[in-house]
Amino acid sequence: MRAEARPGAGAAADATLFSWLSGGLPWWKALLVVGAFACMIPPWAARMPSNAGLTMATLVGLVLLIPVFVDRSTPRVVHVMALALLLWLALSIATASVNGSDLRWSIFHSVRPLIVVADLAFLVWLLRVPRRWPLAIVAVLLGSCIAGTIGLYSYTVGQPDLWRFAFGPSLSPLIVVVAAIQWHRGRRAWALALLVLIVSVNVAAGLRSVLLQCAVAAAAALVFGIAQRLRFRWPLIATSLGMVLIVLSVIPVYGAVAESGALGRQQQEKWRLQSDVAGGIILGGRPEFTLALNVLPLVPVLGLGFDPTIPANIAEARDARAIQHVMTDIDRVVSRTDPKYPSYVADSSTKLLAYWARPSHGIYLHSGVFQYWLWCGPLVVVPFALVLMAGLMLVGRASRRYGAAGVLGASALLTKFTWDTLFSPLGGGGLALMALIVALLAADTIARKEQPAQQPAADGDFHVGGLVSASHGDGARRGADRATEQS
Template sequence: MNATPPLRTPASRALATVAAALVGMRYSFGPGITLPLIAAVLLLPVWWPALRTFRWVRSLMTLGALAVISGAVLSLAFADGRTVDQSLLARESLTLLSMLCGIGLLIWARTQLGTSQLVVAFAIGALVNVAITGGNTTNLWKFSLSFPVAFLALALAMRRSRWGELVVLAVVAVVSVVADSRSFSSFAVIAAALVLLQLMPLREFRSRLWLTLGGLALLGVTLFLVIQTLLVEGVLGSAAQQRTQAQLDASGSLITGGRPELGAATALLGAQPLGYGSGTLPNAMDVIIAKNGMEALHYDPDNGYVDRYLFGGHFEVHSVLGDLWIRFGLPGALFALLLLAVAVHAAAVRVSLRRASALVALLLALGTWDMFFSPLLTSYNTLALLLACALLSNSERARLPRSRTVSPSLSRIPSPRR
């Protein structure tokens, strides 16, 4: 039996707007104490019941909570002679709890606001955070503004037409190329391709879902190779061309050349597959193992970035999956993989039905990349947003077509609230 939908009132909608904005801010008061965490604790009786209307979410939350416990147990009982920092353990545990709370708050907020208004609130919160902190002035668009501006523009465009979404994605891609943000321009191109893919005729939804999943994977690989070729040929700028060629010369792959942290993560987890613990500090041997893994990718790891950022008083491998696995053990890795699997499946269902907005497409491309190649701390709120926007509620699932033909169109996307 489907759970009763959460009651919508002006007060609950206002509260949901504030909650979504706080998740977008990701502002921290201390070691891991974030605004989403505080808001989620205060609003727990409100948002927890809403999770019953979405499959897998409570299982995901439970697995995440087990991962928090696993990280503490690994540090306190299986540190194997390594130093354990209690404040680090608290900070990393609270960071993962903030991610879980962000997921819960955003899913509940969607039931109150709908997807478009949810993302508008989230993006405004992220922009407020940039205003408060000043952002990363090294490249303000690339590191601070690109995500919230693109989310805000796409949330507004999804109320109108596919054409508006495609125009927004084109502008985002061009601005990102000019601002030397290769990855985000690639995400915009992939999202545009997913929007265009939905203009093709569709028959037999349920028999085509797995074909859609395979098509998404093939599309991603194809677009990656095309974008790599454009970069190497200098079509996207000489600066991007030089860096891309240098990365290819170093390791033979744009991914491993641009993300040598992958070598560190692989080596560390190969040495200790069960993980290290959320409060465990890397010892000298751990650093040597990690550096050897990076050297295998033809990267020189003897620099301040590796010694201070990656392994200076904590484990950081620039990967959500790697960070969760190393800090929280196998439950952390399973949590990451389940989150991605649920999000990809939900997005594929929407693509199959021609109901995946450009926003969901962009979040899917971004979230997939972040899961393997971005730090947990800077990615957990956008991954929470991906899940909140992509998931179908039980009532939406009940209305899924068993078999029908969907004609391609450029009409606006049906609201998730309907």
């Protein structure tokens, strides 16, 4: 079942990575991918690592991904991601054995890369069957709800924040990707509606980081579209400058609104906690980021393996930096104000972060970059910086090929990578996102070298696996869309 070319698609199909993503996925494999995605929701929804649904969902998800990996017609970049996934799981198990951690706890953190792989595989399906994306969304939502319910109530373990831990982190990026595809196909009303929907849901759910990631991607796409419409010579540079101005404008405005209490008490307290930390909002956006800067210089020798020695003078730093709460048992760290947020401790006189110093595991930081820094030394920043550069290159290539739609999708991926590596725990999907960005860029580069030069497309046209659509919503394209849908 091949996608039919639209009328006027005389040029050869684009032979780069993006054409690989648009073909080679039959319907039965698509159902397996959707099933795999649905089975990956319970690990997000499960509150405790001992949840029986956790291990079951992880194993079922791996089994359902096997056909995607072994089928030769699957795009090579999906194979790369499957290999990266298996390698990441193996390293996680090895790390768990070295640390003496519970294997299920390691799996609990390792399933997040599974969602990244499922996002990519689901994107393959969306590009393969462009006229059936509403059915795809319904299938994913339904499967997520069913699997999430199973995960929630296995062993009668409930989750007080469904969107934050279950549906938000996985569905929000998918909806942004779908919006990018619709934007590219000229259905900008649908794209804007999806973006407004996901932003509204995340605002109602409490201004989580998922909202920030989606908002940054949407803002970058809109600014790029405006720069193109105004015929800037270098629209990507104009977009970068525009995003800097937006960030510099939004932070003080948000701070003033949050300080006034208009966004609720939780946001008001969070803003005060962030802005009171030494270094301002940039370092205080996550207090553990500031903690990392304060703790790392005190470690006598960086890179002591998986069990770094806690220096004796850490108590002095704790007193000097108002880091006053140390727990040696991670399972017993409980906030005095809200049990759902065990890493924050607050009372009437102090607002501070509880960090975990476990004798058997060393110092645990809520930042993947700084955790690796603590383990391996400052040179570990180099690969993260290289991946960041690769992500920026990916945004540039996507912008030249797909305009604002490409900026939307690539910016969402890059923003998620940046946030997860800086402000998420070591067990997050940062490594999988690194592999994804590098695989996308490498596969696109290899494809360009392997294939002969293609006839350049007409100005303003974009190619997606033989599907040609004009960059502006002119009448000819709308007529072609209607003819295709009728056929």
